[in-house]
Amino acid sequence: MxxxxxxxxxxxxxxxxxxxxxxxxxxxxxxxxxxxxxxxxxxxxxxxxxxxxxxxxxxxxxxxxxxxxxxxxxxxxxxxxxxxxxxxxQPERCLKTLLERPAHDKIEEKCHRLIEILTGYGVDTSALGLTGSMLIGQQKKGSDIDLVVYGRDAFYKTRLAVKQAIAEQQLSSLDISLMKDNFQRRGGSLNFDEFAWHEARKYNKAAIDGTKFDIGMVSLPEEVVVDHHHYMKQGISTLKAVVIDDKQAFDFPARYLIDNEMTPEVISFTHTYVGQAQKGETIEVAGAVECDSASGQRRLVVGSTREAVGEYIKVCKEL
Structure with missing residues (x-):
């Protein structure tokens, strides 16, 4: 790997x-x-x-x-x-070490249980890792569990496992308190209702006994898109378009191909907008326009900073 x-x-x-x-x-x-x-x-x-x-x-x-x-x-x-x-x-080493010894605190106990639940739904623990505060042993009482999943197939299996575990009440969807906490950390330029609607359907976040956990994908070497283009920023723009390909919606960075000849690609470097839209949906995007200096092809980038102030991706829902 x-x-x-x-x-x-x-x-x-x-x-x-x-x-x-x-x-x-x-x-x-x-x-x-x-x-x-x-x-x-x-x-x-x-x-x-x-x-x-x-x-x-x-x-x-x-x-x-x-x-x-x-x-x-x-x-x-x-x-x-x-x-x-x-x-x-390294996240995979951290998780392996944690699972091989008794838990040192409540968060580690929950992490042990979470892995047991996911394993019960067919998730292979060798594809998982642990990042965030737990990677450096700095978790506190209110810390999240930040799981890494290596490889696109393993990620989608883990995401399906989370969805099934919620349906069978092994895990919980984020309650209003956890969703608001998530929003305050990452809400960016969407209002709370918009943010919560998008988050609830991703199944990359849920809770175990009141503790939020997150699953984030890291691509395998053969899945990584090698980008040799040279981009120049051309200011901020907003557009509406239909998503025509969402295969890399949960990648880092997330990629959405859209039906816009001038700007056929939307890229997100912030986790807030990973998995934000699905194929066939109309989205509104605000971000930085980048132009490939060789071909002149443009793309819209969301997340030029981690906080992505003034930049967003949202689905245009029918009233």
Whole structure:
């Protein structure tokens, strides 16, 4: 699953000597560096989670070597040389270790039970990993369980297992409190009702005994789309179109092909809009227009920052 020459995958965490933990966001090296975003910093001997704005400010002041401007994607993110990585936190190893020992807290107990339930519905645990706060042992009482599923087939099987387990009351849909918490973290530019309607039909989030869990897909090497295009940003745009292909709706980044000749592709780099629309649905999209400098072909990108302020994908429902 991991390439020997570049063993880094999205949803991994990498730790540097300065006490910084970055979340890996790219399958490929960028000028021999690992594409990532700073997520945790050491504060009084504890890991503190920070947002994109805080991360950029901290790196700009103290660690500018980790700021990165991609010429290919005309985008700014963070990047770390493999030589600067002191610990490579890998989700599949983390989950294996957790399952091989007794649980240390209530969240780990729930994670054990969750894996048992999913296994009962045919999910192969060798395709799963554990990311988020649990990957670095920083979970708290109210933490979520963030599962990684490696490979598109395994992801859709896991998603179906979640749907079946909810139907048979082994797991629960998000209640109003958990949905509101989810909305406050990720709601972005949709109102609560819009956000909740889209989320409820994805089956990539549910709850076990009041704790929210999430399943996120990481592609296998043969599933990764290699993008050699050179993109230039051309401002923000909004359009409406019909989705004609949703096969990569849960990928990272999520991709939707639409019936718009000028802009035939919508890409989302933010988890909020993964699995947001299905084939045949009309969507409204606001995002950054990018143009391939060679072919002139355009695409619309949602999630130029993690918070994706002012950018969204929503299904146009009939009244």
């Amino acid at each position: 991991r390439q020997a020459d570049f063993p880094y995958l999205p949803k991994d965490f990498i730790e540097t000597v300065e006490g910084l933990i970055f979340a890996v966001v790219s399958y490929h090296p960028h000028q021999q560096k690992i594409g990532c975003f700073l997520r945790y910093v050491q504060n009084g001997g504890q890991w503190q989670k920070i947002d994109t704005e805080q991360a950029n400010r901290l790196l700009g002041r103290h660690y500018p070597q980790y700021l990165f401007k991609s010429k290919q994607f005309d985008a700014e993110f963070h990047a770390v040389k493999p030589a600067d990585v002191t610990v490579h936190h």
